[in-house]
Amino acid sequence: MIDDTYLHERTEDTTPEKAISIFQEMIMDMVTNRGIGLAANQSGYNQRTFIIALPGGVEMCINHQIIWTSKDTYLNTEGCLSLPGNTYQVTRHEQVRLRWTNLLGHTQTRKFKGPQAACVQHEMDHLDGITIKDYHENK
Numbered sequence: 001m002i003d004d005t006y007l008h009e010r011t012e013d014t015t016p017e018k019a020i021s022i023f024q025e026m027i028m029d030m031v032t033n034r035g036i037g038l039a040a041n042q043s044g045y046n047q048r049t050f051i052i053a054l055p056g057g058v059e060m061c062i063n064h065q066i067i068w069t070s071k072d073t074y075l076n077t078e079g080c081l082s083l084p085g086n087t088y089q090v091t092r093h094e095q096v097r098l099r100w101t102n103l104l105g106h107t108q109t110r111k112f113k114g115p116q117a118a119c120v121q122h123e124m125d126h127l128d129g130i131t132i133k134d135y136h137e138n139k
């Protein structure tokens with residue numbers, strides 16, 4: 001269930017053992033709300049992990065680290081399952097390279113581009129307690 005208890009908090013590092021217990025619920029929340037990504041603290045869990053729909057299936061990225069971001073940025077219009085009915089414009093890097101632990105405990109590295117890169121940045125913001133609405137407040 002979508003639950004904003006931890007939505008505005010920086011999430012804590014987790015483990016594949018803990019993350020797998022919330023994986024199915026997160027997929028349910030993402031799919032039933034027609035999302036392309038979801039952070040654990042959108043489902044009410046204080047764990048540093050997010051899921052993203054990729055062409056090969058759904059990947060769960062645990063304890064991600066940003067390795068590199070492109071200098072090129074663009075203004076992207078985004079919605080959010082935690083802010084239904086609203087869209088906001090957010091500046092995003094065109095490409096990002098991430099490292100994370102997957103559900104099998106293996107270290108993964110991948111470069112994301114375009115809409116996938118924007119999705120990754122959106123979910124990473126969530127795990128730091130930041131929503132797209134926050135970019136338009138306190139200015």
Ligand SMILES: [Zn+2]
Binds near residue numbers: 079080081122126
């Ligand atoms: Zn969101």
